[in-house]
Amino acid sequence: MKKFLFATVFCFFSYFAIGQSGYEITIKLKNCNDTLAYLTYYQFDKTLVKDTCTTIKNGKIVFKGKSKLDKGIYSLVSQRKAIYFDFFIDDNTQKLELESEASENIGKELKALNSPLENEFFGYIEYINQQNKDFQNYKQSVTLATKNDTLELNKKQKEIEKNINDFEEKFLAKHNGTYIGDAINLKVEKLLKDTPKTAEGKTDSIQIYNYYKKHYWDNVDFKDDATMRNPFFNIKIKRYFESVVVTHPDSVCVEIDKIMKSSKPESLLYKLLLAHFTYTYETSKLMGFDKVFVHMSDNYFKTGKAEGIYSDNDVVQKIIKRADKLKPLLVGSKAQDLFMIKAEDYPKMKAMGFENAKNSEEMTSVYYKNVDEVTKMYVKLSDVKAEYTILIFWDVDCGHCQKEVPILLDQYNELIKEKKDVKVYSVYMQHEGDKYLKYIDEHKLPWINVYDGAHYNNAVEKYDVYSTPVIYILDKNKVIVAKRIDANQLKPMIKAIEAESKKGK
Template identity: 70%
Template sequence: MKKLITAVVLFFTSFSSFAQSGYEITIDLKNCNDSLAYLTFYRFDKTLIKDTCRTIKNGRIVFKDKTKLETGIYSLVSQQKSILFDFFIDETTQKLEIKAEYGPGIQKSLTALNSTREQDFFNYFRYLAEQNNAFLDYKQKAPLATKKDSLALTEKQKQFEERIMDYEAEFIARHKGSFIADVINLKTEKTLRNPPLAPNGRPDSTLVYKYYKKNFWRDVDFKNENIMKNPFLYNKLRTYFDKVVVTHPDSVCVEIDRIMSKTTQGSLLYKLMLANFTYTYESSKIMGFDKVFVHMSDHYFKTGKGKGIYDDEDVVQRIIKRADKLKPLLIGATALDLYMIKAEDFSKMKAMGFEDAKNSEEMTKVFYKNANEVSKMWVKLSDVKADYTILVFWDVDCGHCQKEIPVLLEAYNDLLKEKKDVKVFSVYMQHEGDKYLKYIAEHQLPWINVYDGAHYNNAIEKYDVYSTPVIYILDKNKVIKAKRIDAGKVKDMIKAIEAETKALKS
C-alpha cells in the first residue's frame, strides 16, 4: 500500500511538473475577425516569428507549446502583418492571459488578467501616450504670438518631460531586478535635470552633453543577453553613434571597443553587435569612416575575436582582404605612387607593341623589351609639385564622367584664379589613346593627362576604382586629405583643408 501511495505521489508530481512547463499565451481580442495571428519577438535589429495561431475563434488567440519562451518583448501581429501590441515574457508570465478590444484604441483596452507586472507594463505605455497626447493638445491651443508665449510652451514641455522621468524612475525602482525594469531603464533618456546656467544665461550645454554621454548606458548590462530582446537596444546604439559620439572615426573606434568590452566574447549579442558595426562602417557614406571598418578587421577579425560571427568563415577572409585594400587609402595615409604615361605618348607605346599584347605573358615580354625606354617616359604622381594635387580617375565614355569632368575643370580654373597652387593628375582608365587625346583637345584639359600605358599600375585595385569618376585630394606631401568626392565639392573641400591646417598651427 505504501509503495502504491508513493507511486501515486510521484505520478502527480511528474504530471504537475509537465503541466507547468512550456508556455500558453491566451489573448481574447474583442471584434477581431482575423483567422490567423503571429507571435513575434525582437532580437537586436530584427523581428522574428516564434509561433502562429491558425484557429482563432471569436477573437480568442492561443499560442502554446511544451517548451518555455525565452525572456523578451513579444508582439501580437495581425493577419495583415501589423503589430497590434507588445508584451513581455519572463519566468513569471509563461502562462499569460490578456484581453483587449481590436481597433484604433487597442492600447487603452489592454488588460493582463493574471499578471500585475504585465499590467504595469501596459499602463506604462498607456501613460506615455496620454502625456504625449495631452502635450500635443496643449501645444495646439497655446498662443505663439510672442517670445513670452514660446518660453511658456518650452516650460510646459519641460514639465511634461519631468513628469514622465519621475514616472519612469518610480517604475524602475518598483520593479528593480526584473527584466522589464531593465528594458524601461534601457529605453529612458538620462538627461541632466536643472543644469547650471552658462555665462550667456542659458543651460550649460557642455555640462548637459557630458552628463548625457556619461549616463547614456547607465545600469545597462551588456553581459545579459536579454537586453537585446526588445525594440530599444538597436535604436539606442544608432542614436549613440550617430548623435552622441563625436563624428570622427577615431572616436567611433574607441567607443566601439568600449561597448564591445562590456559584452561576453562569443555570446550572441557580441556576434550580432560586431557584425552590425562591421557592416555599418564598411558601407558608411561618410568620408573617412572606412577607417572604422579597417579597425574592425585589425582588432577583431585578424585577432580571432570575430570567430563564429558568420556561418561562412570565408566572409571573415573577405572582410580582412577588403580592409587591407582600403588601409593604404585612408584619410591621412600617403598616397600610393603611380607610374603613368603621358597621353601624348600613346603612339610611342602602341609602336612598342603594348596595345597588341593579348595576355599578361605577352605584356610582360613587351615591357622588359622596352624597359629602358619606358622608364624615361614615366610620369610619377610623387613627382608632382603642388600644394594640392587633385587625383582623378575617369573614362571618356563614362556618362557620369562626362558631367563631372567639366565641373572639375571649372573648379580647377576658379582655384587658379584664387592663386591656389593646385594641379590635376588626370588618369584615363582605358587604353583608347586616340579617343583620350581627342577629348583632351576638344575640352582643353590643361592637366597632367596620363594613362597606364605600360599596364604597370593596376589602379583599379590600388585605388579601389570600380566605378568612375573617383576623385582624391592630396596635400603637398601627397597625404590623402579627401577622397571619393564630387567635383562640385572640390573647392569647398580645399578651403576646409586650409582652415583645418590653419587651426592646427594656431
C-alpha cells in the first residue's frame, strides 16, 4: 500500500511538472477580424517571430508551445504586421491570459486576468503614452509668437519629463529584481538630482556628464541574454557610443572592451554585441574609426573569441583579412611607399614594351630587361618634401573624379596663395598615358603627376582603392593624418589639423 501511495505521489508530481512546462498565451481580442496573428519578440536591434496563431475564433488567439518562452518583451502582431500591444514574459507569466479590444482604446482596455504585475506594466505604458499625448495636445494648442510662449512650452516639456521620471523611479523601486524592472531600468536615464554649480555659479556640465557616464549602465546585467529582449537595449547601446563616449576611436575601443568583458563569451548577447560592434565600425563613415574595426579583429577574431558568431567560418577569415588590409592605412600610420613613373615618361615606358605586355610573365620579362633604367625613373612618395602631401588616386574617365579633381585644384591653389607648404602626389590608376597627358595639359595640373607605369605597386590593394577618387593627407613625415576626404574638405581639414597640433604644444 505504501509503495502504491508513493507511486501515486510520484506520478502526481510528474504530472504537475509537465503541466508547468511550456507556454500558453491566451488573448481575447474583441472585434478582431484577423484570421491569423503573430507572437513576436525583441532581440537587440531586431524583431523576430516566435509563434503564429492560424485558428482565431471570435477574437480568441492562442499561442502554445512545449518549451518555456525566454524572458523578454513580446508583441501581439496583427495579420497586417502591425503591433497591437506589448507585454512581458518571465518565469511567472508562461501561462498568461490577456484581453482587450481591437480599437483605438486597445491600450486602455488591455488587462491580464492572471498577472497583477503584467497589469502594472500595462499601466506604466498607458501612463507614458498619456503624458506624451498631453504634451502634444498642449503643443498644438499654443502659438509660439513670442519668447515667453517658447519658454512656457519648454516649461511644460520639463514638467512632463519630470512626471515621467518620477513615475518611472517609483515603478523601478517597487519592482526591483523583477524582469520588467530590469527592462524599464534600461530606459530610465540616470541623472543628477540637483544641478551642480561651478565656483563661478555656472552649471557644472563636466560633473553632470561624469555622473551620467559613470551611472549609465547601473544595474544592467550583460551576462543575461534577457537584457537585450526588449526595445530599449539597442537604443541605449547606440546612444552610449554616439552621444556619451568621447568621439575618438581609442575611447570607443576601451568602452567596447569593458562591455565585452562584462558579457559571457558563450552567450547570445556576447555574440550579437561582438557582431554589432564589428559591423558598426567596419562601415562607419567617421574618419579614423576603422581603427575600432581593426581592434575588433586583432582582439576578438584573431584570438578565437569570435567562434560561433557566424555560421559561415569563412566570414571570420574575411573580417581578419579586411582588417589586416586596413591596418597600414589607419590615421596615424606611416604611409606605405609608392614607386611611380612620371606621366611625362609614358612614351619611354611604352617604348620599353610595358604597354604591350599581354600577361604577367611578359610584364616581368620587360621589367627585368629594363630594371636599371626604370629604377632611375621612379618618383617615390617618400621622397616628396612638403609639410603636407596630398595623395590622390583617380581616373581620367571617372565621372566623380572629373568633378572632384577641379575642386581639389582650386583648394590646392588657395593653399599655395596662403603660402602653405603643400604638394599633390597625383596617381592615375589606369595606363592610357596619352589620355592622362592630355588631361594634365588641358587642366594645367601643377602636381607630381604619376602612374604605375612599371606595374610595380598594386596601389589598389596597398591603398584600398576600390573606387575613385581616394584622397589622403600626409604630414611631413608621411604619416596619414586624414583619409578618404572629399576634395572640398582639403583646406578646412588642413586648418583643423594645424589647430589640433597647436593645442598639443
